[in-house]
Amino acid sequence: MSRDAVYCSAWCYIEVAQRERQIFAMTTPVDSAEFFDPLNPQHVAEPDEFMRASRKGCPVGKVSEHLYAANTDDVVRAVFDDTEHFSNRGNFSVGPEDVRLPFTVVTMADPPDHTVLRSRLLKSLAPVRLRKLTPKVENIVRKAVGTLPASGRVDLYADYVHFIPSAVVYALIGIPEPAWREVQTWSDAIVRVIPGPSHELSEFASLMEFLAQLVEERRARPEDRHEDVLDNLCFAEPGEAEMPTPEVVCHIFQLVVAATDTTRALITNCVYRLLDDRSQWEAVVADRSLLPNAIEESLRVDSPAQFMVRTAVEDVTLAGCPIPAGKKVYLNLQSANHDEERWGDDSRTYRADRPDAAMHLAFGKGIHACIGAPLARIEARVAIEALMDAFPGMRLAPDATWVKCEGVLTRRVESLPVCLDGGEVR
Numbered sequence: 001m002s003r004d005a006v007y008c009s010a011w012c013y014i015e016v017a018q019r020e021r022q023i024f025a026m027t028t029p030v031d032s033a034e035f036f037d038p039l040n041p042q043h044v045a046e047p048d049e050f051m052r053a054s055r056k057g058c059p060v061g062k063v064s065e066h067l068y069a070a071n072t073d074d075v076v077r078a079v080f081d082d083t084e085h086f087s088n089r090g091n092f093s094v095g096p097e098d099v100r101l102p103f104t105v106v107t108m109a110d111p112p113d114h115t116v117l118r119s120r121l122l123k124s125l126a127p128v129r130l131r132k133l134t135p136k137v138e139n140i141v142r143k144a145v146g147t148l149p150a151s152g153r154v155d156l157y158a159d160y161v162h163f164i165p166s167a168v169v170y171a172l173i174g175i176p177e178p179a180w181r182e183v184q185t186w187s188d189a190i191v192r193v194i195p196g197p198s199h200e201l202s203e204f205a206s207l208m209e210f211l212a213q214l215v216e217e218r219r220a221r222p223e224d225r226h227e228d229v230l231d232n233l234c235f236a237e238p239g240e241a242e243m244p245t246p247e248v249v250c251h252i253f254q255l256v257v258a259a260t261d262t263t264r265a266l267i268t269n270c271v272y273r274l275l276d277d278r279s280q281w282e283a284v285v286a287d288r289s290l291l292p293n294a295i296e297e298s299l300r301v302d303s304p305a306q307f308m309v310r311t312a313v314e315d316v317t318l319a320g321c322p323i324p325a326g327k328k329v330y331l332n333l334q335s336a337n338h339d340e341e342r343w344g345d346d347s348r349t350y351r352a353d354r355p356d357a358a359m360h361l362a363f364g365k366g367i368h369a370c371i372g373a374p375l376a377r378i379e380a381r382v383a384i385e386a387l388m389d390a391f392p393g394m395r396l397a398p399d400a401t402w403v404k405c406e407g408v409l410t411r412r413v414e415s416l417p418v419c420l421d422g423g424e425v426r
């Protein structure tokens, strides 16, 4: 067994028997000692075969002294639903130390604090409020399409997708448009190192200072109200808590981080998969009602957020594997979304018309399920439709390949080189 991947094979095999899985063949590219290990950079770079081995041979296992991993659809769902035994404190940290923030943000809070915080955010992020943002999203997308040339080769990730989700979340928050480019430069530098510590970056200081100033400016003009997140958090209504400026800044910062790289990954991955088997692109160009399901299937096959983390609050047994109190569990969303038991033998194949594709776990499940999911879906639909309208003949560039971007959290194809006019045939 490798040093880090000390999986608890006894429990695994009990679980395998229960699920009537076959012990995976030793002829696969990974051997039995190499179940998916989120601390191993080699596994993180090309995770799919390692995850397959884990699903077959070790649905729940011990990765390190502090960390266990849950790799199948049923087990990941069960943990999402079990808020009695699992806490969100320390979410995203795979090491022994939790990221320390001056205020608890919604994704790291447990009830009852979580309930209060989520309700407050929902005032700005309820599905009906997010749908009202559609004209703003359309405007932002129109601007992004307008910057593309009429034909030739571009990297759609860098030249198109990159700008859209950050602009949308800045509009939602209420950041003035002239500041968007600068805020994006700072937040991109931060998002690149997350979930590692980012507070030592100069960009972190610049962003925090900028946001604090924005909060102070809003509070200095209480008569000038807006329908945005800043307004919601700056001005408490009767029965709501007044938030000090650094707390408002923390919540805003968390929204920027949650909304940006994830949604960029969704749009980029979905376009890549559709173009990779071009008959699927053509089918959706011809019938746009197929697009929502194509987007759900992209979320399933290439889950933008690869994992979430929970901490056991007491000794607990998960699918036969004992997990001591205080240990963390890596919820392997990507592996759960490729689970053959749930999705069939072609679980790793992108099929835009897959039935029930929306039953994936890419947005989580339960009390912490993604609050921005309706907005991410709107952005993906508007951004991809705009491409289909402007460049129906678009093709992947001949040298385009699926290479996962760096980083442990995000799954996104590194770049998306395309020929806009369909000139070079792949």
Ligand code: HEM
Residues within 6 Å of the ligand: 088, 091, 106, 107, 108, 118, 169, 172, 254, 255, 258, 259, 260, 262, 263, 266, 303, 304, 305, 308, 309, 361, 362, 363, 364, 365, 367, 368, 369, 370, 371, 372, 373, 375, 376
């Ligand atoms: C494709 C894009 C996105 C993906 C894949 C994604 C994924 C997720 C997942 C898996 C969770 C669950 C966290 C957990 O269980 O610990 C989550 C929570 C969250 N997401 Fe998203 N997200 C996306 C876009 C967005 C956007 C656009 C926003 C904001 C506008 C957002 C804001 C949040 C917030 C605030 C939470 C925490 C909710 C809570 O703890 O109650 N996300 N997201």
